Amino acid sequence: MPLHVEQARLLIRVGALRFTGKSKPSLLWDLTLLYRPAMVSTTGDLFITKVEEPKLPDLQHYPLADAYDELDLLGFPLCDPFTLVECDTTATTPRRNGNATADTSTSHPTPHTSHLTPPPPPLILKRDMHQHIGKRVSMLGYMIHVKTTTTNHGAAMSFGSFIDTAGDFWDSTQFPSVAERFPFRGRGVYRLTGYVEEEFGHVSLRTQVMEKLPWKPDPRYGER
Numbered sequence: 001m002p003l004h005v006e007q008a009r010l011l012i013r014v015g016a017l018r019f020t021g022k023s024k025p026s027l028l029w030d031l032t033l034l035y036r037p038a039m040v041s042t043t044g045d046l047f048i049t050k051v052e053e054p055k056l057p058d059l060q061h062y063p064l065a066d067a068y069d070e071l072d073l074l075g076f077p078l079c080d081p082f083t084l085v086e087c088d089t090t091a092t093t094p095r096r097n098g099n100a101t102a103d104t105s106t107s108h109p110t111p112h113t114s115h116l117t118p119p120p121p122p123l124i125l126k127r128d129m130h131q132h133i134g135k136r137v138s139m140l141g142y143m144i145h146v147k148t149t150t151t152n153h154g155a156a157m158s159f160g161s162f163i164d165t166a167g168d169f170w171d172s173t174q175f176p177s178v179a180e181r182f183p184f185r186g187r188g189v190y191r192l193t194g195y196v197e198e199e200f201g202h203v204s205l206r207t208q209v210m211e212k213l214p215w216k217p218d219p220r221y222g223e224r
Contacts, residue, residue: 023061126168
């Protein structure tokens with residue numbers, strides 16, 4: 001069936017022709033060399049020369065670049081989005097003292113440790129939230145949806161839905177003071193820190209601090 005060159009280029013970039021076994025750079029070059037927008041008649045020419053086939057250099061294909069093509073064309077990556085950010089995505093669990101978990105966010109420093117910087121809150125997964133109700137934690141999430149609303153006083157607040165590194169969905173609440181200071185900046189991976197709360201059996205994170213993690217540099221364009 002007839003296919004415009006731009007449509008063919010989009011199919012290549014999104015990975016629809018990976019069944020050929022060729023890399024995207026090779027397919028894009030093949031498309032450029034094969035596409036003939038206009039035919040030039042050689043009838044009547046005195047000399048007809050044979051054009052040599054071009055010799056292409058080794059074309060590098062970076063798997064990470066596929067994710068950026070998917071982000072550009074689809075709006076989301078088809079791979080694990082957490083592999084696209086520079087961060088430690090390993091959830092940690094605080095040390096236990098007997099059967100109780102130490103909560104460093106509410107403990108009072110001793111005179112000998114008051115000058116020390118308090119340890120960061122533990123990084124947990126959705127499945128660990130019930131064990132940390134009322135405690136300060138950090139969570140990583142790929143943004144799925146954000147719902148904005150207003151309070152009775154007309155202040156803006158938001159609710160976020162995320163998926164964690166284990167593939168589980170979890171929710172966050174951003175009250176007006178937090179929503180104003182830390183707005184959502186589009187789809188991506190976020191690190192949120194706050195307190196785990198439970199209401200009617202549902203746990204969520206009451207956000208205090210939020211940041212969007214930057215994507216890794218596109219390898220096709222070198223270091224930024």
